[in-house]
Amino acid sequence: MxxxxxxxxxxxxxxxxxxxxxxxxxxxxxxxxxxxxxxxxxxxxxxxxxxxxxxxxxxxxxxxxxxxxxxxxxxxDANMVIQIKDKIAREQIREFLEKMINLGFSRKDILSNITKILEEMRENEYDSRV
Amino acid sequence: MNMILECKNLTKSYGKKKALDNVSLNIAPGKIVGLLGPNGSGKSTLIKLCNELLTPTSGEILIGGKNPGIETKKIVSYLPERTYLNDWMKVSEIIYLFKDFYADFDLEKAYDMLKRLNINPTDKLKTLSKGTKEKVQLILVMSRKAQLYLLDEPIGGVDPAARDYILNTIIGNYSENSTVIISTHLISDIEKVLDDIIFLKEGQVVYTKTVDEIRDETGKSVDALFREVFKC
Missing domain, CATH: 1.10.10.10 (Winged helix-like DNA-binding domain superfamily/Winged helix DNA-binding domain)
Known part of the structure; x- marks a missing residue:
């Protein structure tokens, strides 16, 4: 990296x-x-x-x-790493949510979009395996 | 802490023109310092005063507590803006000359760097390209174990890959006892490597800050700030 x-x-x-x-x-x-x-x-x-x-x-x-x-x-200390991972995840998600809200998405839209994209990613993974 | 370079009310005039105007500066050991400013702002004049190539009109300049002279040249390694090496010499002969001249010259290091930059020691200087000549000169300067390195435009003429190697050499060469002062226009290439920035404008110091202070306070890179301060 x-x-x-x-x-x-x-x-x-x-x-x-x-x-x-x-x-x-x-x-x-x-x-x-x-x-x-x-x-x-x-x-x-x-x-x-x-x-x-x-x-x-x-x-x-x-x-x-x-x-x-x-x-x-x-x-x-593995707990410490978990805490930091959590901190990084929160920062990233906050940043993302702020952008989405600025773009005018509602909370519901954001959630449904995330679910949809997660679904697509899973299908792609499946496709690339078969 | 003892300063490696001190300027007290330093002024240098060429006739009526003041190239440096009442400059006071202190630079500590163990720093990599960028001396930045537009053309004609006094960068090279300051570096030449450090080397006794010029003498101050008024004020004082001290290198490790001493006036520039024979004693200070033992601890200062200087890369001039122009080459002064004899064209007819081979690279290996120049290296031998430096080894003979400076007690702190590290022969092994010089040859190692030549190899890394694919320069043939048996080539005559005359046959080398402009960029390769600059590399040779920089190798000579960086192969000394000096306390103060004064690099006047060290990366201007070399390609980006060699530039990275040179910056890495400067980082790798870092020690708590030695300071590197780099004058350059290629700010974005070197700002990550610098501790402190000195901005010169018309012979006066307009800024002395650390790179992170500048980024923190302005939200801009040093390069962006330079473009703003010196907007034409």
Whole structure:
């Protein structure tokens, strides 16, 4: 999974989001060691100081922890990951709903559209399997 | 903290024209700084003052606490806007010259970078394209373990893929003790790599902020803000 950074928002905030996403989606497994600041900065093509700040913040939030001599690790607390997944899902859904409401859809329309599209996606999956 | 670069009321005039007008700046170690501004705003003048290629009309400039001179050149690695290398030399000969000249030159690193950028060490400089010459020059500059790198337009002439490699080299080279100052117009290419931004306009500092401060306060990229501040 690559780093997708937009140019109009603070890099630091985007790094936090993307790291959370990578942890939740299992790119970095629970309890595993995180690459070094320098390697992460190179991979994301960002300033090492900015990457460092993002990591410190995730450490404060408890998603990462530092072992004094051996580096940074991902938390082993699965509940924490569930909470963050939940947070991300809420943000995404809110954003989506705001757009739909702006477009003039009613709550009922939104729900029926979602059901319809889910149905279509399931059929497509089925089609691609047979 | 000891500053790597300090300017106090620095002024440089060419005749009646003030290229730098009462500039005061402090730059800390461990930073990657973008020196940005339109043509003729004083970027190159500032960098040349750091290298003693120019002397201040008034005010003071200090590199690691010292006036620019022999001692500061040991810790400053400078990429000029124009090439000064001898055309008849081979790439390997120039590298040897640098190795001889600077105690902090890392030969292995230089050859490694040449290889990554597909440059043949036995080629004569004369036979290289403009962009490849610029790459060689940048390799020479980045192969030193300096405390202050002054890069005057380092990525202007090279292709986008090499640009990415160069930016990665700057990131990979990062250390808490060294500072990189990059002057450029290609802001969108480098802004993710920068800590701080210095905006120069007509010889004066109009802004010193971090990239994230700018994005946070204006909701714009540094590139977009530049276009707005310096709209023609």
């Amino acid at each position: 690559s780093w997708d950074l937009k140019s109009d928002r603070p890099i630091y905030a985007q790094l936090i989001e993307q790291l959370e996403l990578k942890i939740c989606s299992g790119v970095y497994a629970l309890g595993s060691k995180l690459p070094s600041v320098r390697d992460l900065a190179e991979e994301a093509a960002v300033n090492p100081n900015t990457m460092q700040r993002a990591l410190v913040r995730l450490e404060e939030d408890g998603l990462l922890y530092t072992q004094r001599t051996s580096g940074r690790f991902i938390t082993e």
